[in-house]
Amino acid sequence: QVQLIESGGGLVQAGGSLRLSCAASGRNFRGNSMGWFRQAPGKERELVAGINWYGGSTSTYYADSVKGRFTISREHAEITVYLQMNSVGPEDTAVYYCAAEPVPRRSVAVTPTSYYYWGQGTQVTVSS
Numbered sequence: 001q002v003q004l005i006e007s008g009g010g011l012v013q014a015g016g017s018l019r020l021s022c023a024a025s026g027r028n029f030r031g032n033s034m035g036w037f038r039q040a041p042g043k044e045r046e047l048v049a050g051i052n053w054y055g056g057s058t059s060t061y062y063a064d065s066v067k068g069r070f071t072i073s074r075e076h077a078e079i080t081v082y083l084q085m086n087s088v089g090p091e092d093t094a095v096y097y098c099a100a101e102p103v104p105r106r107s108v109a110v111t112p113t114s115y116y117y118w119g120q121g122t123q124v125t126v127s128s
Contacts, residue, residue, distance in 0.1 A: 002026035002117050004098045009122030012088055016126075020083040022098030022119060029079055031104030035061075036072060036083045037112060038094035038124075045097070049083060050108035061108040065091070088126045095121040 008020040020036065035050035049072035050061040060072055071084040081098060099115035109115065 004100060004117055004119035006096065006098045006119040006122040009096060009124045011125045011127060014089050014126055014128050016088055018085045018088065018124060020085065020096055020098075020122060020124075022081040022083075024079040024081070024098075024100060024117075029100050031055075032101040033105060033107075033109040033114070034074065034081045034098070034100045035108070035115065036081070037097045037099055037115075038092075039097070039121075040094040043094075045112050047110050047112070048096070050110065051081065052105065052108045054104060054106050059108055061110060085124070088124075090126050090128045093124060093126045095123050097121045 003025050005023045012018050031054050033050055033052045036048045037045050038048050039045040048063050048066055049070055051072045051074050052059045069087045073082045098119040100117040101109050102116040
């Protein structure tokens, strides 16, 4: 059974930092895109950051709203994906989901429909 288990969410003050973790189990996701999505109340789910490791090269994607503040990384051996969130603001408040593609690809998938496996989500709340 494939599982993506997120952790690290919580309440943080504006300007602070959080690190989210996503532990994958049940299959090997090497070569597949893995990403962090978020969904705020009343808004669509959006890709915040994605990472792909294919053919020995790593590629990443960041939404414009988080560039320079968030960093996605991945531990290949343990298939764990992290999202380091710095300089957070109230606009970053959302449920954050870890997701993984079912097949390998050369670049990071950016649409939610490309992802098949999803975690249960972890709440991030930024107080002003």
